[in-house]
Amino acid sequence: xxxxxxxxxxxxxxxxxENQRVLNCFSYTGGFAVxxxxxxxxxxxxxxxxxxxxxxARQNVELNQLDLSKAEFVRDDVFKLLRAYxxxxxxxxxxxxxxPKFVENKSQLMGACRGYKxxxxxAIQLLNPGGILLTFSCSGLMTSDLFQxxxxxxxxxxxxxxxxxxxxxxxxxxPVIATYPEGLYLKGFACRVM
Numbered sequence: 001x002x003x004x005x006x007x008x009x010x011x012x013x014x015x016x017x018e019n020q021r022v023l024n025c026f027s028y029t030g031g032f033a034v035x036x037x038x039x040x041x042x043x044x045x046x047x048x049x050x051x052x053x054x055x056x057a058r059q060n061v062e063l064n065q066l067d068l069s070k071a072e073f074v075r076d077d078v079f080k081l082l083r084a085y086x087x088x089x090x091x092x093x094x095x096x097x098x099x100p101k102f103v104e105n106k107s108q109l110m111g112a113c114r115g116y117k118x119x120x121x122x123a124i125q126l127l128n129p130g131g132i133l134l135t136f137s138c139s140g141l142m143t144s145d146l147f148q149x150x151x152x153x154x155x156x157x158x159x160x161x162x163x164x165x166x167x168x169x170x171x172x173x174x175p176v177i178a179t180y181p182e183g184l185y186l187k188g189f190a191c192r193v194m
Contacts (some may be wrong), residue, residue, distance in 0.1 A: 005170040014039030020093035030057025037066040040070035095123040097135040114193040120154035140182035166190035
């Protein structure tokens, strides 16, 4: 599972991570972890519920001949771990939030909005001042405008100011048909957290 639609986003990640402590949430097979290490991060902590995915992520770091000592792999529920990190005063310079699809149909949209707001609020609380949140939604029913509003609301609830500094979408080899706007399923933002 290497998602080609995130190719441009992974490449952009490298601009934000040099000498930074990075938290890679919902890491799956480690695409963003590899990009962070290639970008010169000081440390990347990858979190996923699947041990198999984390094992593949570790292999991907090794296959790319990157410094494994800078990579940590944590099997845990992201929501629970973010709360534990907050309680223990953990801080990061960059947080990558690339969860699986939260919404399959319109009846699930409100619940998905709450889930996105919760994880982004927790991430914002864990960032050092000036830190970068790279956050994504791959739910076709979640518009870019709604996702941006959710992030803004999460920042308000976290008591932090956020600047939207870059916007992402799926790579060019994933075109969107004009009559099917839900085809623009991947959206994301780079946010500076003040």
